[in-house]
Amino acid sequence: MPTVPETDVVGEWICAPGADEIVTGSARYCPDIKLPGMLTGKLLYSPYARARVKKLDVTKARNLPGVHAVITHTDIPGENSYLYGHPDQPLLVVDEVRFQGDAVAAVAAIDAETADAALQMIEVEYEEFAGQFDPHLVMQPGAEQVLPVEENDLLFQTYKNGDVDAAIASADVVVKNTYRTQWAEHAFLETEGGVALVDQAGLLTVYSSCQAPHRDRMQIARALALPESSVRVITPYIGGAFGGKDEAHVQMHVALLAQATGLPVSLIRDRRESILTHVKRHPVLVECVTGATKDGQLVAVKARVIGDAGPYSNATHEVLNKLGEFIGGPYTVQNVEVQKIGVRTNNPITGAFRGFGAPQAAFVYECQMDDIARKLGMDPLDIRLKNGVDTGTRMYTGVVVREGTGMKASLKKAAEMIDWQQRGRCDRQPDKHLRRGFGMATILKGCGLGRGLGDHASVILEMHRDGSVVLRSAAADMGQGIVTVLAQLAADGLGVELSSVRVIRADTAQSPDAGASCGSRQTMVSGNAVIEAANSIRDTLLTLAAMKTKVSKDELELKGGKLFVNGECHTMTVRDLAERASNWGYPLHAESLVHFDYPTNVPDVTYKYSQEVFQFCTQIAQVLVDIETGQVVVERLVAVHDVGKMINPGGVYGQIEGGVAQGIGYALSEELIVEDGITQNPSLENYIIPMALDLPPIEMAVLENPEPRGAPLGAKGVAEAPIIPTASAIRNAILDATGTPLYQLPMNPERVLKTIS
């Protein structure tokens, strides 16, 4: 893999390239884009979870002065469907609405008021009928289908390794539990939106708050029956995503409106619409049996997972697949059987959300671990160390864990930080109604998409004659900081200062496909592409420098814009070399395409789409439980992350802290309350996310054990791990404090109190 000489900016606390724009308020997000003649777009959404559309008449709405277009499914020139994996979700419904958030019509008008009035004037006659809300009922033979032609079980797969039943039968201790998790909402602060315009040459440009600009482009072209060469997708600043903007949202709708009106159109969802219409984290019901020896060695894990897909498949296959891949945890257990069932309902649609099945899996396996530990009278730390994977461990999926594995190191470090061995000395009962406890969880999450899935990214890097650099990457930055990371890698790779590098944010007309910003993949895949491209240009510069100085290339170094000959600063600078190259016609640009494909022809590896580069992480929570109210306060949270190599410390710590905050919310209070498919709390007032006074100080440590084979400078992804163990750590701490195990999320006061009593 490409190597880079001693780093300069990588690993340092630097300001993000866009920091000035953000703190002065000049950073432009989709809602900030204003174009001459721009119309306001809005969508009409179904108020019902399930209903036939008996009549849909937009005539009156179309005739309202100030309305430029009203679109229904008959007005879509291309394919009337999203295409994340399967084309079963319509852009605009044809004859049936299947969840409270199915889009019925789209309007473009001169302003928001007129667009609202137009929505009111669309005549829709719904015939509500009984929806399917219980996955168990939907799975029964003969149950009514949620989608015509399609089976209700959109996924029914069992993975098996070893002889699970025999292992369980001979186990010394068996723990069997049923786990339930909830619908969770991303609550990115900038709601979904897009701005579309068609120019005189017929080029359609869509500014999109998204995670996958090239995939958006494909979907837009497909829906509008345009060649992709006529479609351009640009990401301005994006106000958070966390997986919720991976699948397309309003991009095709706003593009259709721009195409229909010939004018620029801005379509931004309001908060209520956002919560009702975009995908949620899959709620799952998991029955899990775990067997172990009396010494605490895990011998078998058998799980049955039922995930609620909502009516459309979106990412259900992929999420449940990932959940199953990790159901055995970061442990050496070989006998693992997991049945993954994804079921259609008329509940909210579900899809990608940071962790992608791993948080749900972790809740199961880490709670099982503590239950087993308690039965055996074992320390939760010891049982995890006993079963933990090391470099070279062959996991139940057949995957061999690679070098740079920080699993046990993260356990030990976290234990040290919270003084685990001394935890018994703390005041366990500071008041008659209060109980204090400690709990841990250790997890793994794969980086990248997975074996068999094309995982690649390109980047274009160019140095100008004055030494300034332009980096063109279509890796969408939704706040996770990929722009900063790539700029750092480019700066060090080329031997220039960070301020010399200008990153052009994702723009499909300027940058080749970098794939989606998901699966903790961009630092690895796009990062490698940047290093490779930088090396190519660097090589040119060094060749010229060698010619000039009459010294061999390996005695030369470029750093911070300067040239060093055997460690000594030379009068020639990078700028001089660039000018030379430019004059003489040496190429100073490079396009690099990197594949991060895991090998597919490994016969031992039996798990589909499995991964080999893992983020490991251990979190330990100290909680105070009020046993009269059920309230749980997290007093301390220690998070230790194995990141391989920390390229951008500011970003890494931000990702950890932000992810842990989301994890605490997922653990204790966040829950979309859905009754017969209707969401009862579609607002930030009633969907309870922890705020500044609700969070403990989060104590973070980062372990750098470089992953030498695939990762850029050894850096793995860190985006998802932080949210994965938190709920389990808190649950285990509550168990330690009260002696009561919980098996359902969120562990809100009422649920905690009920379980304790």
Place this chain on the structure above:
Amino acid sequence: MTDKAVQFSVNGDPRSIEADTTKTLLQVLRDDLELTGTKDGCSSGDCGACVVLVDGRAENSCMILAPQADGSEISTVEGLAGDGELHPLQKAFAETWAFQCGFCTPGMLMSCFALLETNADPSREDILTAIAGNFCRCTGYQAVVKAVQQAAAEIRGADRA
């Protein structure tokens, strides 16, 4: 209903806008005055993305009808930097990575600015209380505490000089 002329000052500049009760101060700032730094996260006063200062007090601009702003002095994020120099808060936020996606940042900055106007040496608890109405989904709040204390120290140092 006829629009009423609403007169107020924004970042020191006197402004006059025709607006009725269908518009909020947030919409006037973003649409009429094209000051898009202040953001709309929820339109219901729950997230703090729209916080501006009204006569020195941090308030949700999405919850103020345009006519109510008549006679007020409004301060937005666009007015924080002066003489081409970033305010110490802005610098500190950038240096401590007190944001990632940045959407909450304008509102967060204004809440912190309001705090520093009345408290030159805020404690961690003071800062967390001051931002308890500002929602950040990306980064959490520890880095904001660090940034505010760093900025406060810089301002105190400059004041002494």
Place this chain on the structure above:
Amino acid sequence: MDVPAYIAPATLKDALRLKSEAGAHARVIAGGTDLILKMRDQALSPDLLIDLQNISLDTIALETDHIAIGASVTHSQLLASPDINSLYPALIEACREFAGPPIRNRGTIGGNIVNASPAADLVPSLVAYDAHIQLASSSDVREVALAEFFVGPGQTIMAPNEILTEIRLAIMPPASATTFIKLGQRRSMAISMVSVATRLTIDDEGSFSDVRIVLGSVAPTPVRARAAEELLTGVAPSKELLERAAVKAGAEVTPISDVRASDSYRNNMVEVLVQRALRANLEELRLRLPSD
């Protein structure tokens, strides 16, 4: 939102005249944080908004036997008032836990009362302090006990031509202690699941007098748990009695289940919180009574 007309009169007299003329078609707006949400949800569609901001109703004046709080005093102003801090700690606690700074800077005590939410954060404490409110009209000013002001969710006995102008709290007897406890789903920006304000006073004989146990979010309006109060009135203080009063209070209400909490949890929490609040009152009194 429909388009209400807007006016910000210069005097209270003008405001009262306008309100008298428009009656129920007009709503008075101060901060507006509740009113604007109701207008957005189309729960309210006034034709006219009468803004009080130019009228000086934002003073806090300590008189000999009461404190007078103008209806336009904001939560932040209450928090900053030395008199309120020293004399009405339960009101301060309620303000502290109310929403977040931007809403506290804007929302007024009058608004919190007139909005008449069953979960109104300030009301339990105010009722515990025997608050009386002044309702002014063009022709008259009447004083009403706050405890009798509420009729149902969003509904009060205020007449369409009236404006709430002032809140008066009596000076508490020296041997009295008050507490406010809010059970919210998070520490800021939360509508309470249950809230409780209690007051205990010890009379010259060393018995409880002036017992107030006021509950929020467990009935259509904030309510006094009268049976529980009676249990404690005129008797010698004891921990066991406090427990019984708490149980009684919990049984006195039939709350609803909603997205925040179930009815049974609320009943349970009334008992727990009343118990805690009364204990805190007793602790405080014991500390202050030299005879104990």
